Amino acid sequence: MNxxxxxxxxxxxxxxxxxxxxxxxxxxxxxxxxxIVVYFLxxxxxxxxxxxxVNGMTFTDTLIYLVLATALFNFMEMYTVWEMGRNxxxxxxxxxxxKPMEYRNLLFWSYSGGFVTQFLLTFLPTFIAVSIVTHGxxxxxxxxxxxxxxxxxxxxxNYNIDFLVGTVCLYTESIWGINIxxxxxxxxxxxxxxxxxxxxxxxxTVVYWLPFQSIYNAPLSILLDAEAEPKAVFTTLGIQLVxxxxxxxxxKAFWKTSLRQITVNGG
Amino acid sequence: xxxxxxxxxxxIYCKILAQDxxxxxxxxxxxxxxxxxxxxxxxxxxxxxxxxxxNFPSIDGWNYYEILFLYGFSLISLTPVQCFFDxxxxxxxxxxxxxxxKYCFRPINLFFYYQSEVFDVKGLGQLAxxxxxxxxxxxxxxxxxxxxxxLKLIIFLLTASLIMIALQNAAAATCFWIQNSFYVLDLAYxxxxxxxxxxxxxxxxxxxxxxxxxxxxFIAYYPSLxxxxxxxxxxxxxxxxxxxxLFFWISYKxxxxxxxxxxxxxx
Numbered sequence: 001m002n003x004x005x006x007x008x009x010x011x012x013x014x015x016x017x018x019x020x021x022x023x024x025x026x027x028x029x030x031x032x033x034x035x036i037v038v039y040f041l042x043x044x045x046x047x048x049x050x051x052x053x054v055n056g057m058t059f060t061d062t063l064i065y066l067v068l069a070t071a072l073f074n075f076m077e078m079y080t081v082w083e084m085g086r087n088x089x090x091x092x093x094x095x096x097x098x099k100p101m102e103y104r105n106l107l108f109w110s111y112s113g114g115f116v117t118q119f120l121l122t123f124l125p126t127f128i129a130v131s132i133v134t135h136g137x138x139x140x141x142x143x144x145x146x147x148x149x150x151x152x153x154x155x156x157x158n159y160n161i162d163f164l165v166g167t168v169c170l171y172t173e174s175i176w177g178i179n180i181x182x183x184x185x186x187x188x189x190x191x192x193x194x195x196x197x198x199x200x201x202x203x204x205t206v207v208y209w210l211p212f213q214s215i216y217n218a219p220l221s222i223l224l225d226a227e228a229e230p231k232a233v234f235t236t237l238g239i240q241l242v243x244x245x246x247x248x249x250x251x252k253a254f255w256k257t258s259l260r261q262i263t264v265n266g267g
Numbered sequence: 268x269x270x271x272x273x274x275x276x277x278x279i280y281c282k283i284l285a286q287d288x289x290x291x292x293x294x295x296x297x298x299x300x301x302x303x304x305x306x307x308x309x310x311x312x313x314x315x316x317x318x319x320x321x322n323f324p325s326i327d328g329w330n331y332y333e334i335l336f337l338y339g340f341s342l343i344s345l346t347p348v349q350c351f352f353d354x355x356x357x358x359x360x361x362x363x364x365x366x367x368x369k370y371c372f373r374p375i376n377l378f379f380y381y382q383s384e385v386f387d388v389k390g391l392g393q394l395a396x397x398x399x400x401x402x403x404x405x406x407x408x409x410x411x412x413x414x415x416x417x418l419k420l421i422i423f424l425l426t427a428s429l430i431m432i433a434l435q436n437a438a439a440a441t442c443f444w445i446q447n448s449f450y451v452l453d454l455a456y457x458x459x460x461x462x463x464x465x466x467x468x469x470x471x472x473x474x475x476x477x478x479x480x481x482x483x484x485f486i487a488y489y490p491s492l493x494x495x496x497x498x499x500x501x502x503x504x505x506x507x508x509x510x511x512x513l514f515f516w517i518s519y520k521x522x523x524x525x526x527x528x529x530x531x532x533x534x
Binding site: 022023026027030033034036037040041043044045047048049054055172174176177178179180181184185187188193194198199200203 | 445
């Protein structure tokens with residue numbers, strides 16, 4: 001694999017993102033406000049519950065979990081479904097298919113610049129802010145390394161789910177509906193809106209067997225659990241790896257078979 | 268020229284609505300999928316709500332059914348913005364590509380014409396969901412029923428809905444200045460999720476912000492106090508219709524001001 005041709009896309013992406021500086025300011029301000037709402041909401045919830053620890057999570061844990069889940073979401077959301085849907089509707093996809101690069105890779109790498117800018121401008125500041133506000137409640141040690149590995153796998157799983165759903169647009173020509181369904185299902189079942197620890201037991205078991213919890217819950221629980229046994233950490237990472245492989249194979253195969261029956265208007 | 272009174276605009280609206288529905292129906296699959304997507308969104312919102320309340324019996328002195336009432340109330344009052352003002356989401360594309368200029372040449376109110384072009388049927392599902400939730404909570408709380416109460420409810424729902432419409436108009440109108448208003452719109456959209464919680468959970472400063480600057484507290488909290496806690500209604504609740512109208516008027520002015528600044532793209 002010639003990495004250089006891919007990195008050109010990354011560079012272009014960074015330059016493109018830096019063009020829209022004002023959007024960035026608005027986004028950061030917006031996130032801040034959003035986080036404030038989350039903070040007060042859960043503070044009130046914990047204050048009314050009467051106990052400090054609910055389902056093994058303290059207020060600080062829940063806060064870090066939810067704040068970083070939001071930060072991760074902003075960082076990982078690539079709007080792949082939108083992009084694919086639009087390209088299919090406008091017919092532009094035909095031009096992309098002709099390019100000497102697999103469409104999956106093309107799409108991924110053209111977004112990769114966004115990862116870099118999003119990471120530096122939203123995720124990192126949020127992370128630092130949270131660890132200061134919570135007085136170092138995030139344990140900084142080997143778990144950071146595991147967290148990074150876990151996030152990389154989460155990106156792969158998330159991208160492949162997106163690509164899989166995006167492929168459905170080839171058949172339905174519906175973007176909004178498909179995208180909203182995906183987003184709702186992923187956010188709820190991955191534990192991004194409410195931590196999975198709060199789920200009722202049956203739902204927890206179901207969710208545990210689905211790929212979604214590997215996207216947000218897995219990296220965040222690795223990060224938060226400072227005294228985790230290596231065995232538990234490696235089980236989580238192992239499950240993620242399995243889902244990486246399964247989702248990649250699935251989305252690749254689905255794309256290949258779907259491509260045969262593509263109908264595009266003009267383009 | 269004929270004077271353009273309310274009935275004139277009403278007739279025009281019906282005509283445009285019919286055309287819009289016809290064009291929607293030609294994409295039947297998209298229509299059905301979008302509707303399912305909307306239902307999914309509501310169900311998932313309800314599930315996360317239910318999961319939270321499984322763990323915490325009350326928030327800040329509000330019990331399950333009272334919060335459920337707020338939830339239903341907010342769903343209903345957020346329906347008009349979904350149904351009638353959905354075209355705000357396309358505003359930035361229209362402005363960016365230059366298509367917006369076509370609206371400027373019609374001999375009717377620019378704002379009216381632009382918004383009337385799209386009627387979002389999906390919102391009706393949300394309305395049904397909201398009414399169901401509200402009625403259920405109403406019965407469980409044993410609030411009783413009278414025609415006066417119903418009248419109050421309807422008036423307060425209508426005026427509460429103006430708040431979200433105002434927020435969305437203002438957010439969409441930012442694209443006349445900053446081109447890409449998606450982040451601003453998305454931010455405003457995300458805040459509606461927090462409209463369903465009592466504003467008392469916030470600290471004083473933010474209570475002020477959410478009451479007067481970004482008035483999400485008027486979407487559900489203040490107006491529903493009139494029905495929920497009739498013996499201690501704060502003055503702000505009675506003022507909420509006024510505030511709804513006021514904010515709508517301001518947002519309309521901002522929107523129109525932006526539109527007059529629009530100079531086209533030259534194509």
